[in-house]
Amino acid sequence: MKKENRLRRRNDFTRVYRKGKSYANKYLVIYLLSNDREVCRFGFSVGKRMGKAVIRNRMRRRLRELCRLHVDLLLPGYDIVVIPRNPALEADYATLKGALRHLFHKAGIFRNH
């Protein structure tokens, strides 16, 4: 994922948390806020409650891979923070993919719709 597609500052995260809309299902939570840019930017927040560093790193990598593959399918101009919930630890890649697509659909940011 390119650097322009990532949330990199602390302020960006707090702004999305405070002002953004949230959507959730069993596995994931996303926060969404339009950003006046021509691209979407993603951030991931995996707390220490999820497990040790290896577990957290794998979760973050999977989520980043999923977002990378979906970035061209979405409407541009949003900052999105993705947070996994505890059941995501047992979920495989395909399940996470379905969960993320479900949330994007719920938020109505797919290009086709």
Added chain:
RNA sequence: UGAGUAGACUGGAUGACCGCAAGGGCAGGUGCCGAAAGGCCGCCUUUGAGGAAAGUCCGAGCUCCGCAGGGCAGGGUGCUGGGUAACGCCCAGUGGGGGUAACCCCAAGGAAAGUGCCACAGAAAGAUACCGCCUGGCCCCCAUUGGCCAGAGGGGCCGGGUAAGGGUGGAAUGGUGAGGUAAGAGCUCACCAGCGGUUAGGCGACUAACCGGCUCGGUAAACCCCACCUGGAGCAAGACCGAAUAGGAGGGGAAUGAGGUUGCCCGCUGAUCCCUCGGGUAAGGUCGCUGGAGAUACCAGGCAACUGGUAUCCUAGAUAGAUGGUCAUCUUCGACAGGACUCGGCUUACAGGUCUACUCGCCAA
């Protein structure tokens, strides 16, 4: 061949497509973001997590703190010798304990400087006598008798001696045997243990032999004593770039010494300091950031830890934080686990596998 002990190594591989981070090269337009500092974008190529990267428990380097002086307090270490930049680490020994053995374990200075504590049990846990044993005085009962006196023996009361035996305890002031005694006791003797001394060996911890007087509770991961070490804070250290905002108000202290010197005193330094309100508060960026007590090989010294020399090599540097996704094959694919300033250790976690040396047993020769 079985059981075991010690040490070392390994910690999925290969391929395909799509992705990530850093370095180098090429190519742009001076393109994009930004107020600036600075960053971003395409293609090619090289490199890209661990033995513990972990816990953050020790020791250092490095950085800053008005240089770090002395004393006290506090903290740490604690058999000996060596190694090391240093250590609470490592090596080689000594002593003690465990194991048939290879080997493993030990917070292993001082209890005759002082103080404290030793639950329960027990009479007593520093001066102790409950049951006992021995014994002196007085009184009572009584075999022996015809009676009196005397009186073996028994009991009671008041003393004295004793530390053998019983009992309690983790521990009761050495153990076993003999002599000795009213009964006993290192009271005496032999051997053993312990203590002190001499001699010999060893750098030393200590060991061995001999001699001596005969003996003193344990506990110092209780205070303490002794010896040695110890300034504090940490990469969010710290340095630089750099806009914007603020650099204000009120009160109090100060050369008769504020404040600093990270617990206190001395000493040193010597002008601003403290409180409340307001503002600001990890803005952002670059550096620090990886070439180092460095790795590998060989040679030399040393029992070893380790040291010296020569040659070759450069091996992650992110900053919301780089190794992922899908698939195929390798019979079962697999543990603990992800760098965050850098080293040396310790501790803890760990599936499977490989190698070396050694011990004990069984079988065969």
